[in-house]
Amino acid sequence: MKKTVKKVLALGLSLIMVLSLAACGSKGSDEPAQTQETQETQEEQAPAEPAAEETEPAAEEEAAGGDLSASITLWTYPIGNWGDSATVESLIASFNAAYPGVTVTVEYLDYTNGDDQVNTAIEGGQAPDIVMEGPERLVANWGARGLMVDLSDLFATEAGGEIYESVEKACKGSDGKYYEYPLCMVAHCMAINQTMFEAADAMQYIDAENHTWTTDDFFKAVQAVYDSGQQNVGAIYCSGQGGDQGTRAIINNLYSSTFTNADHTAYTANTPENIKALEALYAQDGINFDASINGGEEITLFRNGTLAMAFCWNAAQQTNSDNAPAGQTNNGDTILPMLFPSDDGKTELCGGIWGFGIFDNGDQAKIDAAKAFIDFICNDPGQVKESVKASTYFPVRPTLTGIYDGTEIADTMNTFSAYFMPSMGDYYQVVPGWAEARTEWWNMLQRIGTGGDVATEVETFDTNANAAISAAN
Amino acid sequence: MAKSSNMTSRSKALVRRETRSAWLFLLPNMIFFVGFVVIPMILCIYTSFFDSTMGKDAQDTFIGFQNYVELWKDPIFVRSLKNTFVIVIVSVPVVCVFSLWVAALIYKMKGPVLSTFRCVFYLPVVTGSVAVTVVWKWMYNNYYGIFNYVGKGLGLIDNNINWLGDERFALWCIILILLTTSVGQPIVLYVSALGNVDVSLVEASEVDGATHLQQFWKIKWPLIMPTTLYILVITTINSFQCFALIQLLTSGGPNHSTDTVMYYIYYSAFKLYRYGYGNAMGVVLAIFIALLSAVQFKLAKEK
Structure with missing residues (x-):
């Protein structure tokens, strides 16, 4: 009898432990971050910088x-x-x-x-x-x-x-x-390790003055850097949502495609242009689809010289001097911020x-x-x-x-x-079902990175992301 | 007769007083237990029958068992459940066997040496999971991790392996970390249990000609069975609830290969605001844990 009571009590306790965890939410989430995810997505159409000087007097x-x-x-x-x-x-x-x-x-x-x-x-x-x-x-x-x-x-x-x-x-x-x-x-952009590019004679593919390059020149430059002995040139990071605007931007810009429609009522990533971009990136030497890192970790790898380019960059990263002088990697290489490459010369930044x-x-x-x-x-x-x-x-x-x-x-x-x-391009992160859609995005990249058929995976993303819109509405 | 009746009423008063004292001593803990365990548990079950979400004007709609039905049609949940079972099925026996083996080796050692071993194995338990995770993440790193460095140095691998980014390895990497953080407490418990085994029984069996293996299976193993049962149940529950490692290392990826039910509960409830759905998962997980614990109790009882 005593054993039965003990048994019931123990079972009850184990049940309670799990249920209370589920009901209270996870305590594990209280732990501090291990990565610097300061690159959350956002958007907006880019106004040119200021013109007139503010002349308002100080308010009382x-x-x-x-x-x-x-x-x-x-x-x-x-x-x-x-x-x-x-x-x-x-x-x-x-x-x-x-x-x-x-x-x-x-x-x-x-x-x-x-x-x-x-x-x-x-x-x-x-x-x-x-x-x-x-x-x-x-x-x-x-x-x-x-x-x-x-x-x-x-x-x-x-x-x-x-x-x-x-x-x-x-x-x-x-x-x-x-x-x-x-x-x-x-505006979120990308960056290259100029010193590595110079050593690989890849600066010939870059308009350094205007910070631009074409899609063809981008791939030529990556190949040149890879051929120079830099095995890891860039990473399509996809472990999570941190900095995910960078992966969307490189893919959407390569062959001038979109992520959503202009009304922000549908995801439009399932286009021949985006599929072509993903296939080209996957086939390119030196570009890794890496499901073990996110945007913050990609920046770390770029700063420590492991990667020759970062798709997650902006002005704050360029002026960051925590570990090295601003505009330099940890070992003193020069960092050059770049617009994402595009085939029509019109880059749209997130x-x-x-x-x-x-x-x-x-x-x-x-x-x-x-x-x-x-x-x-x-x-x-x-x-x-x-x-x-x-x-x-x-x-x-x-x-x-x-x-x-x-x-x-x-x-x-x-x-x-x-x-x-x-x-700066369209700010599409206000589409309903955004949380599900961005998760679908990096899951799609993970599947492509492990050999999934690009067209099929993009279609799956499109279906699931648009289903999220329907569910949200 | 009157004297006997007096004694009875006095002893009843004594029992009443002791019972009252016991309840008073229990009261502070009871308040916390009811407030933070029992009530959330009831709310969890209750909410699992509603389409509950966040929002000022959001109305919880009663949907019966719809959340439960949806669970079994959700491929991510099914995969999470499968991953969770893989973790449990692998880690529980390994933790128990490994900790028993280590404890059997060290429990007869002298004080300081024994303490050193205890500290070594207990260190990952008391170290913050974030710190542990950061170190493991570095070791697993695709580009400069020590596993790839050593593997290539020894000629075991030709190219770097993306341990956490490759579906084939990610879950096993998580399980390996889980093992290191799970064995500390069982080892300490087994050391204590083995040390408490009556020496006279062991000596008597020696006199009777029992081998070391026979001594272990016939004398020590039955005597440490309560400890084993406790370790089995606790390790099972901990393995079912594997969450922090997943959140900090892989976020369930790549391609849901490291999703566990606990992580999916978190994702559904805190990222998608599907509280009812998350709670339904919690109830299902609790039922599985309860069933497995019952099996363990049953088997231990038969032993």
């Missing part, structure tokens, strides 16, 4: 700010130095000088666990007041689920009216409400747009304070440049110029403004 914030009193929380993903506490505290100090009655508490998220943290907080009724990220999350995810506050009034301000139309469009939900107020943006959204926590005082914070950080003439500079990206308004003047990275940022930002 103190008078308005003195009335507000609230304690709000800001959760920010690692968008440049917006993931650095010293920088953010300094920005908050500026805000508090104008709004002494508002207390801002910051929590720093990463791209590996940040979504889980926010989602858990939402389910627990403890969502942050402000979250800093891009339309992919703020608009297409949380906004579409009715969790965010409409920020139309911020777009109605003078500064809001100056925002590039394509950026504004990306911040608007399908219901016509704005769920993100943007601060900065960047972009990132980052800004702020407000969770509707039902407290109008907090919402007002949160809007005041966003307005100050993004619109205040005396503050906005510092806010953008902290992101290490580019402003979303043409009237904001000279952000990086006088800084060490000014030349690099000017290069990106001139040669890369104008090539």
